[in-house]
Every structure is written in structure tokens, then in C-alpha cells.
Amino acid sequence: MTTPLLLPVATQLGIVRSVNLTIAGFTPPVGTMMFITIAIAKVRMEDYVKECWSFLIALAAALLLITFCPGQVMFLPNAFM
Known part of the structure; x- marks a missing residue:
């Protein structure tokens, strides 16, 4: 549901969609996991x-951190590129 809202960020950081889909997999109504x-x-x-x-609280906190502070989150992966 939030993918259209986060699409600009998701195109830059593919990790946003991954975390968002993980949260969706653990919660109803889809909740396949x-x-x-x-x-x-x-x-x-x-x-x-x-x-x-x-x-779920930890995943939501990670999603907020990834969405609003991408520079801090991606510091270590970018250091190895």
C-alpha cells in the first residue's frame, strides 16, 4: 500500500521495498510468512x-530510519563500493 508513496526512495534504495514487503509478509491480511x-x-x-x-516494531523503526535517514543507513554499504 505504501509502495506508490515511497517509489522515489525505493528506486534509489531497493532496500526500502524489501523491508516494506517483509513487514507486509508478517502482518494480515496478506501475511503469507x-x-x-x-x-x-x-x-x-x-x-x-x-x-x-x-x-514488527523493530522492522517499522528500521523502515522509518531507511526512509528518512538514507545517508546514515547506507554509509557502511557505500564505504565498500
């Missing part, structure tokens, strides 16, 4: 969501 994890681990969705919140 969520449903696969629930099926393999044989846990209830409520238990999965309870344990997954900290990772």
Missing part, C-alpha cells in the same frame, strides 16, 4: 502475534 510460520510451528495465531510484535 505469518500463515506459513503458524502452519509449520502449529501454534495459534494469537500466540504468534503476541511474540511477533517486537520484531
Whole structure:
């Protein structure tokens, strides 16, 4: 849903779309990674969501950092180019 809004940044930094799609894969309604994890681990969705919140918060913080501070985030990869 946010890809059209972040398209200018995503074309410069392909990592934005990757992180955004990772977040989308872990959350409903699409949540393919969520449903696969629930099926393999044989846990209830409520238990999965309870344990997954900290990772989703970290991914959202990383997405905000990548979006609004790309110079700081890409410093190390650009140093090796």
C-alpha cells in the first residue's frame, strides 16, 4: 500500500521495498510468512502475534530510519563500493 508513496526512495534504495514487503509478509491480511510460520510451528495465531510484535516494531523503526535517514543507513554499504 505504501509502495506508490515511497517509489522515489525505493528506486534509489531497493532496500526500502524489501523491508516494506517483509513487514507486509508478517502482518494480515496478506501475511503469507505469518500463515506459513503458524502452519509449520502449529501454534495459534494469537500466540504468534503476541511474540511477533517486537520484531514488527523493530522492522517499522528500521523502515522509518531507511526512509528518512538514507545517508546514515547506507554509509557502511557505500564505504565498500
